[in-house]
Amino acid sequence: MTWEEAMAEATERLAAAGIDAPQDEAQRLWRAAFPRRYVDHSETQDGTTVKRFLDYVARREKREPLSHISGGRFFWNHRFQVTPDVLDPRPDTETLVELALSEPFERVLDLGTGSGCIAVSLLAERRNATGVGTDISDKALNIAARNATNAEVDMQLTFTQSDWFANVTGTFDLIVSNPPYISAAEMAELQPEVRGFEPHLALTDEKDGLTAFRIIAEGAPRVLTPGGRLLVEIGMTQAKAVTQFFKAAGLEDVTTHPDLNGKDRVVSARAVQ
Ligand SMILES: C[S@@+](CC[C@H](N)C(=O)[O-])C[C@H]1O[C@@H](n2cnc3c(N)ncnc32)[C@H](O)[C@@H]1O
The missing domain is CATH 3.40.50.150 (Vaccinia Virus protein VP39)
Structure with missing residues (x-):
């Protein structure tokens, strides 16, 4: 999965969950998943790296606050x-x-x-x-x-x-x-x-x-x-x-x-x- 694909999937899922500004939230979740370092988007080729981001998306889909995630x-x-x-x-x-x-x-x-x-x-x-x-x-x-x-x-x-x-x-x-x-x-x-x-x-x-x-x-x-x-x-x-x-x-x-x-x-x- 590329970074673009991960963001597109996240945006769609967050929108379907009724979250305002889903694209912005997807980006915030990405930054939460990788807080302290520059992330080369090619890393998303590594399934474990993407998994953390998608886990965060799943929690946000259930309307857990961004601050808790x-x-x-x-x-x-x-x-x-x-x-x-x-x-x-x-x-x-x-x-x-x-x-x-x-x-x-x-x-x-x-x-x-x-x-x-x-x-x-x-x-x-x-x-x-x-x-x-x-x-x-x-x-x-x-x-x-x-x-x-x-x-x-x-x-x-x-x-x-x-x-x-x-x-x-x-x-x-x-x-x-x-x-x-x-x-x-x-x-x-x-x-x-x-x-x-x-x-x-x-x-x-x-x-x-x-x-x-x-x-x-x-x-x-x-x-x-x-x-x-x-x-x-x-x-x-x-x-x-x-x-x-x-x-x-x-x-x-x-x-x-x-x-x-x-x-x-x-x-x-x-x-x-
Ligand atoms: C609206 S929150 C405000 C928290 C923080 N000051 C803020 O502005 O984000 C209200 C706080 O009052 C506390 N609280 C509720 N009942 C209380 C009581 N009887 N005595 C003291 N604190 C209480 C809650 O635990 C909570 O932390």
Whole structure:
């Protein structure tokens, strides 16, 4: 089988599986199969070499996420290891990172850190800052710790297993969180890659999608320093509810921010001075 034949077969199979941009995905799978070296296309004459690529195509046909097959995802300025134990970092979340970096901070708390993509990205940009990443999932924290080491922020960032604020100590001038905010009703509408392969704990509260925001609103004023900031990622219909929670908790300057597609994506607030 030549490289052209392998790509043509992969593109056709991925298209039949309902995958958008199948040619682009076939190329990404090829790069995942041969990540670190230049591959002479004549290698595809060797059946074992092609087999690895076609195995990846078969997994993708079953709608396994590309990040699980390749083992990683690029987010902000780093490649993050991704496994079925953590949410695949989304480009939408870069909106939160950008907003967090728009003001100085010294100590950040990332609630529900998952792969660690938010905390790691922030601390890699602010070498004098330190922080804590929390998650209820020990398995996620193991991946986050590996990602912190890979990005060389492991001296700045510690991890704590915690049900939201339960095991959090100390104060922070920045709290960030991208909590599970998909409602039970919305779960059925998700893409097969998300519904079938990503951890449900990372996606949904199995209720109205707002549980974590209520807890974060109530707990944040106790751990924020005066004037400290809180930024949370939200689903596009949740700005009004989250704004109410934050105002009811006594937070100030409550503001909704859009993502690059113009959809409500982040709500920010500030502790009383
Ligand atoms: C939407 S994912 C976000 C992961 C990562 N911060 C990101 O932006 O890609 C939500 C994370 O919250 C964690 N989580 C769920 N329930 C939690 C709880 N009660 N306390 C702490 N973390 C929780 C999940 O394990 C998951 O890693």
